[in-house]
Amino acid sequence: MDKRGAQGREERFGVKKDWLRDTTVLWSFAGGFGQMMFGFSRVMGRKRVLQELSGARDGLFSLLDENLMLSILDKLQDYEDRQAWCLVCKRFLAVEASSRKSVRLLRVEVVENVLRRYRYVEELDLSRCAQVDDETLESIGNLTGNNLRSLNLTHSGKFSENGLLSLVKLCPSLQLLDLSYCSQIGDLCMVAIAQLAKLETLSLFNCRNITDAGLGCIAAGCKNLRYLNLRWCLGVSDTGISLISNNCKQLETVDLSFTEVTAQGLASIAVLQNLKNLFLDSCSGVDDAGLACLQKLQKSLLVLDVARCQDVTDKGLMTLASDRAPLQKLCLSYCLPITDGLLARLEKLKSLQVIRLDGCVIAGVGLASIGKGWKALREFSVSKVRGVTDGQIRSVVERCRNLQDLDFTCCRELTDLAITSVAACCKNLRSLKMESCSLVTDKGLALLGSNCTALEVVDFTDCNITDEGLKHLAACTGLRTLKLGYCLNITDKGIKYIASRCNNLREIDLYRSVEVGDSAVSSLAYGCPRLRSINLSYCTKITDASLHSISKLRDLTQLEVRACSLLTSAGFVSIAGGCRKLLELDIKRCTSVDDNALLAIAYGCPNLREVNLSYCRITDIGLMAIARLSFIQNLKLLHLKGVSLDGLVEALFSSGALRKVKLLSSLRMVLSGLTTQAVESRGCRLRWMDKPES
Known part of the structure; x- marks a missing residue:
């Protein structure tokens, strides 16, 4: 042979x-x-x-x-x-x-062939297929029929109410329908969906054209709904919410974040005796009176999110805290001053597993007083809370020893003493985020590595750690995500410690860790073959040798090498040959990269979704190679001196999948109004940016 x-x-x-x-x-x-x-x-x-x-x-x-x-x-x-x-x-x-019961596709062109082969598909995910049109929906209905239970059409912007109507007639057994970010749909589409009597899960996230009239249709036809997501549905008011509440009695999860709901709408929601999860993030109309209406749900509500609800005070929240309340997750981020009285009242929530106080002002004794009643607490987040001290963290972790997820991002007064307390008390810790805790050093990581070996997610971005600290951290062999951006004192030696023991690593972020070079990248590629995401932006020591090493990572989906000026097109040819699953690529300010790199990438990485080409020395040829990719959705095209105006216009019209393009504001006056209007009518959002040339 x-x-x-x-x-x-x-x-x-x-x-x-x-x-x-x-x-x-x-x-x-x-x-x-x-x-x-x-x-x-x-x-x-x-x-x-x-x-x-x-x-x-x-x-x-x-x-x-x-x-x-x-x-x-x-x-x-x-x-x-x-x-x-x-x-x-x-x-x-x-x-x-x-x-095969479940299928996820990347190309809309293969839908018919795939469904002819897999005749018993019940779950179909087309969230990566931006060009799903009415004809495709009709084909799906004909080929799956009564078998189809779940359909994900997120970001699909080409179908209309006619396509949905054909689909629902042919697939009456649909139980889950995800239309998130389908910005073209409106109330007429809701008329079609209302025919799905068995529908249990409906997501309309960011469908801004839907109004109360459309919700009324859903309420009349989909009485078995258990999950409804109306986040960012700006046309929805209390009237539509009331119609849903009065007709869909089985609802268990409702997301009304960023809507105009008020106390009147919450009063109607309070009749839903099965409601378990309620999300009200950034609802400016929600106040204490609205929360008082939710007292009727005290026996069923498990999750409550009132983040950024500026009119909610401690008085309103106290009405929901009782010994009998089964509440398990509470998010109060950025919404009100946290008083000692409120914290004392929240101690009555014996079932609480998750509490998030991100960005809150915590007055009085504060965190030092909490935790006595939260024996079941698993997740504790105080990201960007000022004044958090080592002593307060010690008090919390000593009382809540079952903690698994901790977020202390930007708690700048914390030191190694906080990590020592965490390591001593939280043996089952899975995630620790301490970005911008600059007083943290290697000393804290020593005990963490020996006591918290179950750690999977660690973020020490902008912390004062060195290779010695990474040597201790490498004892956490189950690490999957490691963020070490702005760690200016770590070198290849420290990364090799990680690569030699943390073989399950999936994501590593070394943004601006400037002492990291080719040797470190080589050790990662060899020791961590399952890596899917690598950020080496501003690691100016790396060369094409690093890209050659990275090309061995067959599962890589995200690569960021912004401003790595030693990289050339030869290195990206290696990437194109090995990383065929690549979805996101950032080569901003890679000034030695030319069209040859993009031609190779376009050929070898056909599934690319997002590319940043800003400040690169490419021409119309390279840009067109990327723009013609079937799945390209997001392009950043700032300061491309080698690209002509005609080349840019042609690129904008080359892919029907484009969803967002960043361009210089100066081009807004150069491109004709008809051109920009035509591009945006295809579902592509143009973002105009003012960025310096250098």
Whole structure:
């Protein structure tokens, strides 16, 4: 066998030579064939080996019981493993197709072919397909029919009420419909949706053309609703909310954030005896009188968010705090001064698991007095609260020892003593965020690394830590997200400590950590093969060698290398060859990058969604290569001296998927009004920016 051909197939299908592992699966053959043992982890995808074992195209696999095959398939959780399963033989492919209930697509053009193959799909996610139109919705209805239970159309801006009407007639069993950010839909679409009598979940996040009339239609037809998201639906008032409340008695979750709801609307919501989750973020009409109306929900309400409700005071919140209230999550961020009296009253909430006080002014004794009654507390957030001290944090963690998530972002008075207290008391800590706590040093991380080994998320952005601190932190081998931006004292040595032990790392942020170089990036690419997001912006020491290392990360979806002036097009050719799953790329101020890089990226990374090309030395050719990508939705195009006006206009019209483009304000006077109007009519928002040239 040609070794080069075998190697090529291994690279194509992600096959590694060590695929035979300790795991074993018992294969049972009906009709007296007995049992056979195969060691496997990724054995299902090794078509060549399995064909040799079977001696025929489908061989002994044709004798396998289908239920047994389905049982084995259920144990393959990794996407690539399941893809490899389909390569074994036609029997395996057919079994996988018959079992697939959920599909998420990136390209609207393949919808029909995919649904013809997977005839039993119940959940369809088209949130990445920006060009879903009426014809597509009708095809979905014809191919899925009564099987379809869930449909996600987030950011899809091309369909109308006619397409929705066709869909709901053909798919009457729909239970979940997500229309978030579908800015084109209005009350006529609600008339169509009202025909879905079985609908339980409806998200209309940021659908600003919907009014009370549309909600009235939903209320009349969708009486089984349990979840309703009206966040940023600016045309909704108390009247529409009242119609929903009076007709949809099964509602459990309602999001009215950024709407004009007042006490009158909350009074109607109070009749929903099953309501568990209520979100009122930034509702300027909500006040103490409105909260008083919610007293009727004390026995059912589990989550309450009144962040940024400026007219809510401690008096209003006290009416909701009682020994019998089962409230588990309370968000009071940026909404009122927190008094000792309110904190004392909140202590009665024995079931409280999450409390967020971000940006609040905490008066009196404050945090030092809380926690005695919150034995179940899991998450505590005081981000951007001034005056938080080590002693206050010690008091909280000593009383609430089951804490798993802590957010102390911008609590600038905290020192290593706070971390020492956390490490001593919170053995099950999963997330610790201490961005801009500049008094934190390596000393605090020593105890954290030894006591809190279950940590998964850590943010020490702009903290005074060094390589020695990272050596201690590396003991937290389960880390998945690590943010070390603006840590000016960490070097390649410290990053190597992390890479050698934290092999499950998915995201690392080294923004402006200027001492980090190629050696650190190489160690990350080798030691953390599951990395999906890397931020190396302003790490000016890195070269194309770093990009070559990063190209080995097959799962990478986000790469930021802003202002890394030593990077050239050759490095991005490597990225294009290896990181085919890349969705977001930021190369702003990479002044040595030219059209060759973009041509390679456009060819090798066809799924790109967002690209920042500002200040790059590219021409119309490079810009067009990116603009013509099928999925490109967000472009930042500031100070592109090599791009002509005609090239820019052509790029704006090249992709129907574009949703947002940043341009210099000076171009606003140059581009014709008809051009900008035509672009925006396609669902693309133009943001005009004033940015210096240098």
